[in-house]
Amino acid sequence: MGCFMSKNADTKASRIARWRATGIVALRDSKLKTFPDEIITLDTSVRTLDLTHNRIVDIPVEINKLINVQRLILAENFIERLPVSLGKLQSLKLMNLDGNRITSLPDELDQLVRLERLSVSRNLLASLPVTIGSLRNLVLLNVSNNKLQSLPESVGSCSSLEELQANDNLIEDLPSSVCNLSHLKSLCLDNNNVKQTPLNLLKDCKALQNISLHGNPISMDQLQQMEGFQEFEARRKKKFDKQIDSNVMIGSKGLDEGVDL
Structure with missing residues (x-):
């Protein structure tokens, strides 16, 4: 022994x-x-x-x-x-x-000033703390598969954010501050209750290359009529042209991935 x-x-x-x-x-x-x-x-x-x-x-x-x-x-x-x-x-x-x-994230999250990637998918979050806007170095935020009905207005202060994933929630509207995310490249909101997006989303988010809104009440016509849609389409196409030139495999959605409704 x-x-x-x-x-x-x-x-x-x-x-x-x-x-x-x-x-x-x-x-x-x-x-x-x-x-x-x-x-x-x-x-x-x-x-x-x-x-x-x-x-x-x-x-x-x-x-x-x-x-x-x-x-x-x-x-x-x-x-x-x-x-x-x-x-x-x-x-x-x-x-x-x-x-x-x-079920909730502490307000003290705002002290994580160097945080670049935060993923809390498949939890029971009903809301996000207002203090999340203090995460100025955050590049990726994944809050998919929760119980969120909205995103806080402060999310627009996450000035480095490039990818926002909020699929499979209960979100109806996006805060207008999302338009402040000048580095945002990908916005994924599949399977929510989104009926419309902020009017200046495509105009102001000049880095945006991908919007995924599959399983929402919003229509393709609504996006096409928004100011900045043509410029968004050009960025989306350029992104996939580069992937093809680099022999990157494209998924089953192919070139339709840019706007998925």
Whole structure:
């Protein structure tokens, strides 16, 4: 028994030493029910933390000790709420919380000033915090498969946003501030209740190349009559021409992907 315990201790010690040396903690598919305490003891050493596909329900408040973590991947767990201390992870660039049971995001999200990619698809979000507008470095926001009825007006302050995915929600209208997203390239709103988009969307979002509105009450005629539609069409076509020239595979939707109704 002593030898067995010693071997286990050595294994755990070597694992922690490896994590500390590489900065990468990966425990995917490990059947974890709780957040491992030993991860917290690594504090400033952790750069990437991946606990995908476990059974974790709670994230400890002490996660704020991982001040140098840049990639936090907690997808496919049973997480219901996020601690406000998550806002202390100010080195964070990517956070993936897909496939959990999260009902709200903390206001302290606004402290994640370096965050570039936030994905919280397949959760139970009924709204997004107004403070999300403080994420000025955010490039990707994926809130698909939730219970959102709207997006906050503040989303228009996410000035670096290039891709907004909000498929499979209950969204009826887009805030007019979306027109402020000058870097937005892709807007995906499949399977919502969108009847119209802001009038200046195509005119003001001069980088927009793809709009996906499949499964919404809005009609193609409405988009075609909007100011800026011809310029949008030119960008869309140019995008796919480049993909063809580069021998990039095009999906089954082909060149119709630009506006999907």
